[in-house]
Amino acid sequence: MVTLTVDGVKVSVKKGSSILEAAQAAGVRIPTLCHDKRLIPYGACRLCIVEVTARGKTRTMPACFNPARDGMEIATSTPALNSSRRTQLMLLLRSHPLLCPSCDAAGDCELQNLVFEHQIPDLPFARQSRYFHLDNDSNFIRFNMNLCIRCGMCVRICEEVQGQSEISFINRGMNTEVSTDFMRPLDCEFCGQCADICPVGAISSKWLVGTGRRFELSHVKTTCSFCSLGCSLTLEEKDQQTVYVNSSHDGPNEGSLCVKGRYGWTYAYSDGRLETPLVKKNGVLTEASWEEALDAAANGFARIKKSHGAQAIGALGSARLTNEEGYVFNRFVKSVLGTANIDHGGGISHLSLTEGIAPVLGYPASTNSIREIRNARVILLIGADLTETHPIAKNEIIMATGRKRARVIVIDSIKTKLTERDGIFLKAPVGSESIVVFSMIKTIMDEGLFDKASIGNKAEGFEALLESLADYTPENVASKLGIDVNSIREAARIFAQAPTAMILLSEGLYRDSSGVENARAAADLAVITGHIGKESCGIMALGEKANSQGAVDMGLTPQLLPGFALLEDEASRKKFDSLWKTKLPATAGLNAREILAGAETGAIKALYVVAENPVDDYPDRLQVEKAFKEAEFVVVQDIFFSSTAKLADVVLPACSALEKNGTFTSAERRVQTLRPSTKEKLGKSDLELFELLAKRMGSAQFTYSSPEAVMAEISKCCDVYAGVSYDGLGANGIIWPCKDSGDSGASILCQGGFPTGKAKLAPAGPLNAPVAKDGQFVLVQGVSKFHSGSMSMWSSSLIQVCPEPLAEMCTADMNTLGVEEGNTIRLTSETGESVRLKVKWSRRSLPGEIIVPCHFPSLKLNSLVKWNEPLVKVKVEKA
Amino acid sequence: MQERDALLKKKVESTVEVIPPEQLKALDEIIDKYAGTTQNLIPALKEAQEMFGYLPMEVQRKLSVGMNIPAPHIYGVVTFYSFFTITPRGRHTIRLCLGTACYVKGAKEMLEIIIRDVGINVGETSEDGRYTLEAVRCLGACGLAPVMMIGEDTHGNIHPPKTIGILDGYQ
Known part of the structure; x- marks a missing residue:
C-alpha cells in the first residue's frame, strides 16, 4: 500500500495503482477523454495532467499512467492546469464539428461536458473542418469520423479487450480516421464496444440515431438473459419501447457486452411471440381463452395422473427459468403432479459439468x-x-x-x-x-x-x-x-x-x-x-443459458431437491415434505432422455415442457418428434411458437425475461436481479402459470404473492441461499454461499478446506478414444457467437448478422471434395439421415472435420446426432 | 482546401484479382522470413513492395494471414508511411517541387503541363505505366527553382515548356 495526498485528502491505495486511481479512491474527479479502467493507460488526451509534489520538487504529469508513490502531494486543479486543459480542449474543438444540436451523443458527450465545465466561449484560432463520408455500411454501427477526437479508445478496446483488432487508425495527421482495412464494412463480433466507449458521437449505434436523446431515455437495470455470465444490462427506453441497451461500468462485467447482450434483445419484440393460449381442437391448435387453456392443461394432467399414475407424467424445464420459477416448477412437478420425472437441458449441458465437479469438490458449481x-x-x-x-x-x-x-x-x-x-x-x-x-x-x-x-x-x-x-x-x-x-x-x-x-x-x-x-x-x-x-485458481463451469447454475441450485433434476438436497435422502425429503405440505416420491425419477424414450414406448403419457424446445435442441430429433407425437397429452409453455409447441395439445404463452421479475444465478454463483422493462407484457410469467395450474389441480399451497416471496422461501430451505433476499441484492447481486443477511457472499469456494472435509479424487475410466473411419468426417456441432438458439433465432438483429447456417471446412478438405465457398453439400449420418447446407472456408476447421452451427431449426442438424455419442461421424458430399 | 481533402479522402478502389494467385505465392518467402513478431511488419512490407511495386489488398491480406497480424493494423501502417503505396506505381516517379520558390518560378505551369499532356494529377499514375506524379514541398535546392526529380535524377532551372522534353528522356 502507498499513501499519498490528493487535493488535501489522504488516501492509501494498492502499490502499482496510478495517480488517477488514487484520486478516484479519494473521491477527486480528474477529467479524462482517453481513459477507461478496462484499457491500458494511453496518455493521449493530456487532460488528466496533475501537479505532483514529491521530495520538494513540483512537476506536471499525466495522472493516468504515472504510478502513485508514497508521500506524493497531488494538486488536480490549479490555474495553470486548468489553463492547459482549456488549451487542449480548444485544440480538439478546432476540427470537431459544432453540430451538437443534431448529434445523437449530445447530453452524453464527454467532450461537450468538459467544454461546458471549462466554459470555452470561443476559439482564438480558425477552425478547420474535415470531410469524411458517413459510413453506414456496417451492421449496427455507424461511423462519423468528422466527430472523432482520436482518443483511440475504440481501437484499443477492440484489440486489448475484445482481441479482434477489427479497426485501426488509418492515414495520418489531420486525415487520421478509425476504419477497417480498405474501409470495408465491419466483419467482426459486433460487440458494439467501440460505439459504447466512444466519448463523442463518432462511432454510434445506428439504432440510436434519431430515436431519442440520451437524457430523454428512462433506464431499467436488469440482467442479460442469454448466456450464464450474468452481465448487467441497462435497458434504455422511450415511450415504453426499448431503443438501446448498454451496461453500467460499475456492474460485474465492467460495461462490456457481447453482440447478444447489446443487440439481441429484439427477440422480445419478435412477431413469433405467443400472445394467446392455444388448445388443440379436432387435431388443430386454435386460439382459446386463458380460462379454457388452463382448465384444459390442468384437466389433462389430472386425467393422466388418475388413469396411469403420476409416474406416467414427465416434465422438462429449462435453465431459462428464473430461480423462483425453477423452484416453484420443481415443487409443482414433485408435489402437485407427484412425479420425480423432471429434468432440464436434456440432462446434459451445464448439469453434466456440475455432476462431474460435485463428487470431487463438494459443490456442484464453479469455484471462482x-x-x-x-x-x-x-x-x-x-x-x-x-x-x-x-x-x-x-x-x-x-x-x-x-x-x-x-x-x-x-x-x-x-x-x-x-x-x-x-x-x-x-x-x-x-x-x-x-x-x-x-x-x-x-x-x-x-x-x-x-x-x-x-x-x-x-x-x-x-x-x-x-x-x-x-x-x-x-x-x-x-x-x-x-x-x-x-x-x-x-x-x-x-x-x-x-x-x-x-x-x-x-x-x-x-x-x-x-x-x-x-x-x-x-x-x-x-x-x-x-x-x-x-x-x-479453481474451475469455472460456464453454462449455456442465463440460469444454468440456478436450475441446478433449484434441483431441476430427477434426483435433486432445491439446495442440492437428495430426493432419496430421507431426512431432506422429510424437510421438504413438511415445507411443501406434501408427500414427495421416494425414488429418483427419469432423466430427459428416459422421459422421451418412455414417451416413445408409451410408458410416459403426458409431457409438460416449460421454456424448452426439445425438438430443435435435443439430440436425435426423430426420436424426440416421435415421443411428442406418441404422448397422449403435451403442454408447452414458451415465449415463442417453437417446433415443440407445434406438437402440443395446450400451448401457454409465457412472458420473456424482459417482462418479468426474478433472479438469475450466474456461472460465478452471483444471484442477480431481473427487472421488467416498461414494455407491454405478453403472456403470463411462468411463476403465475404454475400457481394457476396448481390451484386448478386442487393444491391451495401455491400462494406466492411475488417472486420476492418465493426467494424468502428459497432462503429458508437452501443453505447456500440462506442470506439472499431481494433487499440485499443491490445493484450487483450476491454471490452464494451467503450465510445470513449481512454476508456479502464468498467468491472463492473451497478456501481453506472442502465442505466434505477432504476432496474425493475421482478415478479415471477405461481409456477408449472414439475415432472416425477413413473417409468419414467428424461433425463438430459449433456455436455461432451471434446465436444461442432458443431466443436468438427470433431476434431480427442477430438474424440480420448471421442469417443462415454455413458449414466450415478447411482448404484441404474442400479441395478433396471439389467444393468451393458457397456450394451446397450434403451431410449424411451413419443411420442415413441427411441435411444440406452451404459451405465456407474457415481457419477454425482442421482436416477431417466439419463445423456446423447447431442453432438453426431450419437445418434440423440434431437429426444427425444421437444421445451419448459424442463423436458424430458423417459422410460429406457435394449436393 | 476542400478539394485537397476530397482528393485525399477519395475512397480507395479495391484491387482484387489484379495479382494472380501464383504470383502471390512469392510472398511465402517473406512470410517465412518475418513471421513471428509484429515488429517485423515494416521490413516485410518493404520487401513486398519491392516485389510487386505496390501493396494491393490481396498482398496485405496474405501478409495478415501469414504473419498473424490483423489486416486493419497492416493497412494502418501502409497508409501512415508515405513510402508505401496501395496503387500501382509508374516506372518513373516524378517529384515536382511545389514549394514557394519553385511555385513562383513556374512549377505551377509545369504541373498544368503534366496534367494536360501526360494526363495525370498529383498521386496518379499514367495509363501506360510510365510515370507516377508526386508533389513535394521542398527538395532543398531552391537556388535551382523550379526543380523536379525523376527517379534519382534532379533537374533544375527548368523552363516550363521544356517539361515534356525532359520527361521524354525516361521511357
Whole structure:
C-alpha cells in the first residue's frame, strides 16, 4: 500500500495503482477523454495532467499512467492546469464539428461536458473542418469520423479487450480516421464496444440515431438473459419501447457486452411471440381463452395422473427459468403432479459439468469468479470455444494473455480464436478432452509435480486415481489421439508449476455428452496441483443459458431437491415434505432422455415442457418428434411458437425475461436481479402459470404473492441461499454461499478446506478414444457467437448478422471434395439421415472435420446426432 | 482546401484479382522470413513492395494471414508511411517541387503541363505505366527553382515548356 495526498485528502491505495486511481479512491474527479479502467493507460488526451509534489520538487504529469508513490502531494486543479486543459480542449474543438444540436451523443458527450465545465466561449484560432463520408455500411454501427477526437479508445478496446483488432487508425495527421482495412464494412463480433466507449458521437449505434436523446431515455437495470455470465444490462427506453441497451461500468462485467447482450434483445419484440393460449381442437391448435387453456392443461394432467399414475407424467424445464420459477416448477412437478420425472437441458449441458465437479469438490458449481481469470498465469480451456459461446469470458483471457502475458492451454477439437494466443493447443477429438486431461495428471504424478505438501491432508483417493491412470501415459494417449507427446508433457508442466492456474469448462446442449468426464478430470487436476481454493485458481463451469447454475441450485433434476438436497435422502425429503405440505416420491425419477424414450414406448403419457424446445435442441430429433407425437397429452409453455409447441395439445404463452421479475444465478454463483422493462407484457410469467395450474389441480399451497416471496422461501430451505433476499441484492447481486443477511457472499469456494472435509479424487475410466473411419468426417456441432438458439433465432438483429447456417471446412478438405465457398453439400449420418447446407472456408476447421452451427431449426442438424455419442461421424458430399 | 481533402479522402478502389494467385505465392518467402513478431511488419512490407511495386489488398491480406497480424493494423501502417503505396506505381516517379520558390518560378505551369499532356494529377499514375506524379514541398535546392526529380535524377532551372522534353528522356 502507498499513501499519498490528493487535493488535501489522504488516501492509501494498492502499490502499482496510478495517480488517477488514487484520486478516484479519494473521491477527486480528474477529467479524462482517453481513459477507461478496462484499457491500458494511453496518455493521449493530456487532460488528466496533475501537479505532483514529491521530495520538494513540483512537476506536471499525466495522472493516468504515472504510478502513485508514497508521500506524493497531488494538486488536480490549479490555474495553470486548468489553463492547459482549456488549451487542449480548444485544440480538439478546432476540427470537431459544432453540430451538437443534431448529434445523437449530445447530453452524453464527454467532450461537450468538459467544454461546458471549462466554459470555452470561443476559439482564438480558425477552425478547420474535415470531410469524411458517413459510413453506414456496417451492421449496427455507424461511423462519423468528422466527430472523432482520436482518443483511440475504440481501437484499443477492440484489440486489448475484445482481441479482434477489427479497426485501426488509418492515414495520418489531420486525415487520421478509425476504419477497417480498405474501409470495408465491419466483419467482426459486433460487440458494439467501440460505439459504447466512444466519448463523442463518432462511432454510434445506428439504432440510436434519431430515436431519442440520451437524457430523454428512462433506464431499467436488469440482467442479460442469454448466456450464464450474468452481465448487467441497462435497458434504455422511450415511450415504453426499448431503443438501446448498454451496461453500467460499475456492474460485474465492467460495461462490456457481447453482440447478444447489446443487440439481441429484439427477440422480445419478435412477431413469433405467443400472445394467446392455444388448445388443440379436432387435431388443430386454435386460439382459446386463458380460462379454457388452463382448465384444459390442468384437466389433462389430472386425467393422466388418475388413469396411469403420476409416474406416467414427465416434465422438462429449462435453465431459462428464473430461480423462483425453477423452484416453484420443481415443487409443482414433485408435489402437485407427484412425479420425480423432471429434468432440464436434456440432462446434459451445464448439469453434466456440475455432476462431474460435485463428487470431487463438494459443490456442484464453479469455484471462482469470472473476473479472476484475468490474473491467472495459466488458463486451461477444456472444450471451451469461448469466443463463440461466452465472449465476455473470452475477454478475460484476451486481457490475461495480452497485457499480463499469461499462457493458455486449449484442449479442443477445433482451432478457436484463443489457440492463436500464446500457449499450447492440444487437439482432442470431440468427447476425448478428458483423456488428455487425465494424461496431464499422469504426467504430473510421474514427474512429482503435484502438490505434495497438502495432497494427503486435503484429498483422498490418490492411490486409486494413480492406479486408474496406468493406461494414460502421454505416449499412449498421444499415439491414440494423434497429438504431440511433448505438448502434453509441456502443458502438464506449465499448468502444475504456474503460481495461479484456472480451468474453464463450457458445455451446451449442443456439445457432446462427455461433460461429466471432462469436469471430473478437471476437478482432479485442480486438486492434484493445488490450484483450488485460491484467487485466480479453481474451475469455472460456464453454462449455456442465463440460469444454468440456478436450475441446478433449484434441483431441476430427477434426483435433486432445491439446495442440492437428495430426493432419496430421507431426512431432506422429510424437510421438504413438511415445507411443501406434501408427500414427495421416494425414488429418483427419469432423466430427459428416459422421459422421451418412455414417451416413445408409451410408458410416459403426458409431457409438460416449460421454456424448452426439445425438438430443435435435443439430440436425435426423430426420436424426440416421435415421443411428442406418441404422448397422449403435451403442454408447452414458451415465449415463442417453437417446433415443440407445434406438437402440443395446450400451448401457454409465457412472458420473456424482459417482462418479468426474478433472479438469475450466474456461472460465478452471483444471484442477480431481473427487472421488467416498461414494455407491454405478453403472456403470463411462468411463476403465475404454475400457481394457476396448481390451484386448478386442487393444491391451495401455491400462494406466492411475488417472486420476492418465493426467494424468502428459497432462503429458508437452501443453505447456500440462506442470506439472499431481494433487499440485499443491490445493484450487483450476491454471490452464494451467503450465510445470513449481512454476508456479502464468498467468491472463492473451497478456501481453506472442502465442505466434505477432504476432496474425493475421482478415478479415471477405461481409456477408449472414439475415432472416425477413413473417409468419414467428424461433425463438430459449433456455436455461432451471434446465436444461442432458443431466443436468438427470433431476434431480427442477430438474424440480420448471421442469417443462415454455413458449414466450415478447411482448404484441404474442400479441395478433396471439389467444393468451393458457397456450394451446397450434403451431410449424411451413419443411420442415413441427411441435411444440406452451404459451405465456407474457415481457419477454425482442421482436416477431417466439419463445423456446423447447431442453432438453426431450419437445418434440423440434431437429426444427425444421437444421445451419448459424442463423436458424430458423417459422410460429406457435394449436393 | 476542400478539394485537397476530397482528393485525399477519395475512397480507395479495391484491387482484387489484379495479382494472380501464383504470383502471390512469392510472398511465402517473406512470410517465412518475418513471421513471428509484429515488429517485423515494416521490413516485410518493404520487401513486398519491392516485389510487386505496390501493396494491393490481396498482398496485405496474405501478409495478415501469414504473419498473424490483423489486416486493419497492416493497412494502418501502409497508409501512415508515405513510402508505401496501395496503387500501382509508374516506372518513373516524378517529384515536382511545389514549394514557394519553385511555385513562383513556374512549377505551377509545369504541373498544368503534366496534367494536360501526360494526363495525370498529383498521386496518379499514367495509363501506360510510365510515370507516377508526386508533389513535394521542398527538395532543398531552391537556388535551382523550379526543380523536379525523376527517379534519382534532379533537374533544375527548368523552363516550363521544356517539361515534356525532359520527361521524354525516361521511357
